[in-house]
Amino acid sequence: MKIALINPSIPQSLKKENLGLAYLAACLEADGHKTRIIDEIAGEDIDAGLDDFAPDIAGISFMTMYAPRAYALAKRIRTDRGLPIVFGGTHPTAMPEEAIEHGDCVIRGEAEWVFPQAITDNRLEGIIEASPPDDLDALPEPRRDRMAMDVYADAGEELCGFNYRTLGVITSRGCPFRCEYCINSQRETQLRFHSADRVIEEIQYLVDRYDIQSIAFYDELMATHIDRFREICEKLIESGLNRLKWECQVHARRIRPDMTKLMKRAGCLQVNIGFESGSQRLLDRMQKDCTVEINEAAARMVREADIRVRGSFIVGTPGETEKDVQLTEQFIKRAQIDFASVHYLTPYPGTALYEQFKGDIQRAGISWDRFTAGDPDTFNCNPSMSQEEQKRQFLRLSSRMAFRNYSWSEMARRAMQNPRHALHVVSNMI
Numbered sequence: 001m002k003i004a005l006i007n008p009s010i011p012q013s014l015k016k017e018n019l020g021l022a023y024l025a026a027c028l029e030a031d032g033h034k035t036r037i038i039d040e041i042a043g044e045d046i047d048a049g050l051d052d053f054a055p056d057i058a059g060i061s062f063m064t065m066y067a068p069r070a071y072a073l074a075k076r077i078r079t080d081r082g083l084p085i086v087f088g089g090t091h092p093t094a095m096p097e098e099a100i101e102h103g104d105c106v107i108r109g110e111a112e113w114v115f116p117q118a119i120t121d122n123r124l125e126g127i128i129e130a131s132p133p134d135d136l137d138a139l140p141e142p143r144r145d146r147m148a149m150d151v152y153a154d155a156g157e158e159l160c161g162f163n164y165r166t167l168g169v170i171t172s173r174g175c176p177f178r179c180e181y182c183i184n185s186q187r188e189t190q191l192r193f194h195s196a197d198r199v200i201e202e203i204q205y206l207v208d209r210y211d212i213q214s215i216a217f218y219d220e221l222m223a224t225h226i227d228r229f230r231e232i233c234e235k236l237i238e239s240g241l242n243r244l245k246w247e248c249q250v251h252a253r254r255i256r257p258d259m260t261k262l263m264k265r266a267g268c269l270q271v272n273i274g275f276e277s278g279s280q281r282l283l284d285r286m287q288k289d290c291t292v293e294i295n296e297a298a299a300r301m302v303r304e305a306d307i308r309v310r311g312s313f314i315v316g317t318p319g320e321t322e323k324d325v326q327l328t329e330q331f332i333k334r335a336q337i338d339f340a341s342v343h344y345l346t347p348y349p350g351t352a353l354y355e356q357f358k359g360d361i362q363r364a365g366i367s368w369d370r371f372t373a374g375d376p377d378t379f380n381c382n383p384s385m386s387q388e389e390q391k392r393q394f395l396r397l398s399s400r401m402a403f404r405n406y407s408w409s410e411m412a413r414r415a416m417q418n419p420r421h422a423l424h425v426v427s428n429m430i
């Protein structure tokens with residue numbers, strides 16, 4: 001069979017490769033199928049791709065904010081070409097009943113084994129529950145070569161103010177935490193890992209084939225299994241691959257001084273930590289399983305190893321007051337966060353947070369394309385503050401903090417790279 005795997009694009013799309021599709025392509029091909037990833041984000045034209053490839057099945061992958069685009073595409077492909085439509089990815093997994101209205105089949109969850117099997121069994125219809133792969137190393141290497149990787153490598157990935165040729169690697173799947181705004185609050189899949197050897201093999205491949213200078217680890221969290229993470233760092237050093245720069249997400253609870261020193265030697269330039277708030281009450285409310293003190297100590301340990309700290313923060317948590325936003329601002333200053341990225345709390349389908357508000361969201365008829373995590377007009381989860389006030393707090397904090405710990409020369413360089421964004425930030429600061 002010929003299966004087209006479609007990656008739709010919207011104006012807010014970030015130029016980051018969809019590795020889920022590359023894993024699927026590898027497994028479908030291992031089963032004897034032909035695949036083509038038609039990647040609108042990389043600039044490919046979907047109709048031209050379908051004309052050229054003439055597939056038997058069209059699979060479409062999407063997150064929530066892509067849903068209207070994915071459904072419109074599905075309608076067109078069904079009407080014009082009569083192809084069966086299979087949906088997968090975060091949004092169809094969270095909202096299968098909605099998605100199935102627009103297609104023939106929805107596969108929920110990690111579909112590497114189930115998608116090829118459903119084709120073999122000729123049962124690509126309705127809602128299918130995938131059983132996620134237990135052994136990640138048993139998966140063939142993702143077919144990155146099915147995507148225009150140079151577009152992604154050169155997309156201007158910015159790491160600490162520099163643009164490196166960067167590609168992504170996934171070394172684990174799942175997360176042991178259950179933050180209420182994240183899909184892991186509802187997901188039942190186990191935490192699973194690629195071995196350190198497999199990770200190094202993949203990175204070496206990216207160096208040899210795509211000449212990368214930097215790695216973005218797309219894991220939800222690195223360092224959840226400390227020994228394996230240490231092994232990856234040691235192997236990066238032994239193999240000389242520590243000349244590559246990299247960044248990753250780590251939970252504050254997992255940061256230890258011996259680990260940060262090793263990470264530095266292994267090439268780590270920046271650690272991203274979801275601190276979320278400077279208010280303990282709100283951390284507890286969002287089930288963060290962490291304290292302000294642990295967060296502050298983690299930031300200190302990372303800084304002391306001479307690694308930059310990128311902190312992510314949320315405005316709009318239920319119960320948040322102006323005082324809480326001030327606590328967050330004070331935390332960012334006190335912990336000397338190098339780069340603070342502030343998000344507006346967005347109740348994504350698939351999360352425990354969404355379950356609390358789904359009635360209101362459905363009644364308000366909010367279109368999925370507004371679920372961008374940066375749009376304070378999407379939905380206000382916080383009855384303690386008016387929408388207008390919450391929005392004012394968000395814009396103030398995000399613009400004041402975005403460049404807080406950059407030097408003037410760094411800020412000037414960034415402003416020159418993106419003058420429109422710089423003007424927007426300055427106008428919010430005034």
Ligand code: B12
Pocket residue numbers: 012013014016017018019020021023024058059060061062063064065086087088089090091094107109110111112115170173174181182183184218219220343348349350371372373374
């Ligand atoms: C890496 C990652 C990113 C990367 C790269 C994204 C990419 N291109 O894939 C970056 C950093 C760019 C990113 C950005 C964002 N992300 Co993100 N991201 C992730 C993360 C941590 C891992 C995704 C991943 O690679 N998983 C591993 C692969 C193997 O799994 P997969 O992609 O899901 O694919 C499997 C299945 O879904 C399925 N499948 C997928 N497609 C298809 C298609 C078919 C036909 C079939 C049958 C099956 C199928 O099979 C695949 C193989 O197992 C997830 C968390 C998660 N658990 O999913 C969040 C997640 C997807 N991101 C999320 C969000 C909200 C965002 C942002 C909006 C955040 C922000 N504040 O700006 C942006 C939006 C990006 C944009 N503008 O385009 C949410 C999405 C929630 C939702 N309901 O949509 C998630 C779930 C995190 C969360 N909060 O819970 N993200």
Ligand code: SF4
Pocket residue numbers: 175176177178179182183184185220221251274
């Ligand atoms: S630590 Fe990160 S990935 Fe894990 S549940 Fe919380 S937000 Fe999600």
